[in-house]
Amino acid sequence: MLESIDLYLRDLRTAEKELILLEAQRDELNLQITVLKSKIVHLGALTQRDETRELLADIGLSEMCGIVIRRAGGPLTPVDVRRLIADFGYDIERHSNPLASIHTTLKRMEEGGKLKAVRLKDGSIGYTRIIPNRIGEAAAKKPRHQR
Secondary structure: HHHHHHHHHHHHHHHHHHHHHHHHHHHHHHHHHHHHHHHHHHHHHOOOHHHHHHHHOOOOOOHHHHHHHHHHOOOHHHHHHHHHHOOOOHHHHHHHHHHOOOOOOOHHHHOOOOEEEEOOOOEEEEEOOOOOOOOOHHHHHHOOOOO
């Protein structure tokens, strides 16, 4: 019985590692797609083809915030997030109060367990990604059934 549990835990850890790798690859692809869309929008503007702006319109603020935070080497403040998503060409000005929209989005992502708020040295609040817990470790520490 214990051998099967060990086998299951090993398979679970392998699946968790693969999931983390695939999510990182997806994030990288999303970033590359966003950068390419931004480039198309900018080139479209230079050639008077304004319809290219629609390419970035389907990307939501939550997705953009998630992309820049996952790519960051450390916590980002809402002001940092605003600057980075604007650098990608995302039309942040389509929001009536961009910084408030970013604050609200980051708070919702924190409440949803996707981000963690941390106090920075200057006293401000920054947000960083949460590395997923390993299910296998939790299962190994706390058995489901006792006999």
